[in-house]
Amino acid sequence: MTLTLVLGGARSGKSAYAExxxxxxPPPWSYIATAQAWDDEMxxxxxxxxxxxxxxxxxxxxxxxLAATLKALPSGRPVLVxxxxxxxxxxxxxxxxxxxxxxxxxEALASHGGPVVVVSNEVGLGIxxxxxxxxRFRDAQGRLNxxxxxRADSVLFMVAGLPMKxx
Amino acid sequence: MTLTLVLGGARSGKSAYAExxxxxxPPPWSYIATAQAWDDEMxxxxxxxxxxxxxxxxxxxxxxxLAATLKALPSGRPVLVxxxxxxxxxxxxxxxxxxxxxxxxxEALASHGGPVVVVSNEVGLGIxxxxxxxxRFRDAQGRLNxxxxxRADSVLFMVAGLPMKxx
Amino acid sequence: MTLTLVLGGARSGKSAYAExxxxxxPPPWSYIATAQAWDDEMxxxxxxxxxxxxxxxxxxxxxxxLAATLKALPSGRPVLVxxxxxxxxxxxxxxxxxxxxxxxxxEALASHGGPVVVVSNEVGLGIxxxxxxxxRFRDAQGRLNxxxxxRADSVLFMVAGLPMKxx
Numbered sequence: 115m116t117l118t119l120v121l122g123g124a125r126s127g128k129s130a131y132a133e134x135x136x137x138x139x140p141p142p143w144s145y146i147a148t149a150q151a152w153d154d155e156m157x158x159x160x161x162x163x164x165x166x167x168x169x170x171x172x173x174x175x176x177x178x179x180l181a182a183t184l185k186a187l188p189s190g191r192p193v194l195v196x197x198x199x200x201x202x203x204x205x206x207x208x209x210x211x212x213x214x215x216x217x218x219x220x221e222a223l224a225s226h227g228g229p230v231v232v233v234s235n236e237v238g239l240g241i242x243x244x245x246x247x248x249x250r251f252r253d254a255q256g257r258l259n260x261x262x263x264x265r266a267d268s269v270l271f272m273v274a275g276l277p278m279k280x281x
Numbered sequence: 282m283t284l285t286l287v288l289g290g291a292r293s294g295k296s297a298y299a300e301x302x303x304x305x306x307p308p309p310w311s312y313i314a315t316a317q318a319w320d321d322e323m324x325x326x327x328x329x330x331x332x333x334x335x336x337x338x339x340x341x342x343x344x345x346x347l348a349a350t351l352k353a354l355p356s357g358r359p360v361l362v363x364x365x366x367x368x369x370x371x372x373x374x375x376x377x378x379x380x381x382x383x384x385x386x387x388e389a390l391a392s393h394g395g396p397v398v399v400v401s402n403e404v405g406l407g408i409x410x411x412x413x414x415x416x417r418f419r420d421a422q423g424r425l426n427x428x429x430x431x432r433a434d435s436v437l438f439m440v441a442g443l444p445m446k447x448x
Numbered sequence: 449m450t451l452t453l454v455l456g457g458a459r460s461g462k463s464a465y466a467e468x469x470x471x472x473x474p475p476p477w478s479y480i481a482t483a484q485a486w487d488d489e490m491x492x493x494x495x496x497x498x499x500x501x502x503x504x505x506x507x508x509x510x511x512x513x514l515a516a517t518l519k520a521l522p523s524g525r526p527v528l529v530x531x532x533x534x535x536x537x538x539x540x541x542x543x544x545x546x547x548x549x550x551x552x553x554x555e556a557l558a559s560h561g562g563p564v565v566v567v568s569n570e571v572g573l574g575i576x577x578x579x580x581x582x583x584r585f586r587d588a589q590g591r592l593n594x595x596x597x598x599r600a601d602s603v604l605f606m607v608a609g610l611p612m613k614x615x
Contacts, residue, residue: 121608123405123573125423155413236607238457239290240407240574241582246489248408256459256608263608271607273403273438273447274288274423274430280607290572292590322580406457407574415575440570440605440614441455441590441597 117224118231119262122272129163129196131270131277132231139192139229141170146184146193148201150177163196177204181222189227198234198262202255216258224265234259236271284391285398286429288447289439296330296363298437298444299398306359306396308337313351313360315368317344330363344371348389356394365401365429369422383425391432401426403438451558452565453596456606463497463530465604465611466565473526473563475504480518480527482535484511497530511538515556523561531567532596536589550592558599568593570605
């Protein structure tokens with residue numbers, strides 16, 4: 115149906131805003147989480163996000179198999195994907211072929227039958243990172259964001275919790 | 282009266298633009314500076330900002346007691362707070378309880394009787410920082426910006442010296 | 449004639465969008481490249497950009513003498529400058545007087561007879577860099593972007609391949 119990309123920096127209110135968009139559709143809603151609790155810092159963030167969501171949400175974990183998880187959902191089910199940045203990071207660490215996987219993911223997002231809201235980070239607006247892995251990640255994230263944005267019906271850039279309409 | 286948040290990156294023209302907004306009200310104007318001259322680099326920046334402001338400005342230094350300084354101002358006095366990022370950095374280094382202090386500051390900003398223009402940095406649009414302190418700061422800054430933006434009448438995102446209207 | 453600044457982060461689609469703007473004018477088009485192939489990573493990027501451009505483009509290399517290269521172009525010739533960030537980096541490493549050179553460049557861009565589209569990076573929206581050289585670069589880039597934006601007829605901020613109108 116419709117594909118919305120909610121893009122922004124760290125602590126820009128992306129997840130809360132995206133949840134509100136999905137909750138504008140009739141429940142049940144699917145929440146596809148891509149986070150992996152590597153350490154306490156991340157575990158705390160996951161718990162905070164989970165606590166904020168109330169009833170009506172079905173949570174699915176897909177740190178790696180995001181496209182397949184999307185395809186397995188009932189047709190027409192509103193879904194929140196939070197977020198592409200952690201998924202991309204997981205796939206890069208797993209040494210996946212990012213060009214192929216990102217193309218497949220964009221296709222899966224654009225062809226889902228129901229409304230899809232996707233959260234992703236903009237990471238390219240600082241100084242060039244010192245290490246090559248960070249530069250590779252930054253490039254891959256930028257390309258993935260462009261790929262999703264090109265197919266999205268709506269793109270929002272979050273600034274201090276507020277959405278700016280990009281598309 | 283009105284609360285305006287001027288948000289942007291380094292060298293995006295935040296301070297000059299914010300000064301222009303305050304100077305649109307009748308003088309005298311209060312300038313609350315949060316900078317501390319730790320080193321020559323910072324001392325030079327403070328001197329440059331001070332030189333740009335002309336007559337009509339009363340300068341107050343509040344590297345730590347920002348909310349109290351705001352409350353002590355005459356009611357209705359137009360005020361520029363420059364900036365939240367340095368204040369937050371000072372309070373984090375002082376090991377303050379940031380959640381409590383940020384909530385109190387947002388309340389003080391929103392309840393001042395006169396027009397208030399607040400400058401703050403957006404710092405979350407680069408690659409995740411390597412060190413944990415920088416990540417903590419980035420999170421705290423994002424939350425503070427969201428808190429101020431939620432209460433603000435107007436939010437501007439500066440790009441190359443030009444304001445983009447967010448709210 | 450007209451000066452357009454296309455500003456954005458890494459992999460935000462700046463170059464492709466800027467090429468489309470210039471190609472909207474009748475050919476031939478001049479492409480002024482500021483990149484230097486220091487290593488394989490950069491050589492690959494240059495080759496990718498070159499391959500994307502088709503016939504109708506005249507490529508000039510100006511890693512250092514950007515203002516002079518602009519002035520030597522036939523009057524009225526549409527030109528793409530890609531990008532200010534690499535030029536600035538080259539000039540900083542050459543220990544040039546950046547304030548003087550940036551002022552001269554802005555003047556050359558604004559006084560060219562034909563349509564000019566300039567690509568530049570926004571680099572100030574992350575955490576303050578650890579090293580002093582990166583901070584100096586960030587400051588110089590922000591000032592240069594402000595200088596060009598002030599003289600530009602149009603300023604676009606790229607987000608995920610999509611232009612946001614700033615001016």
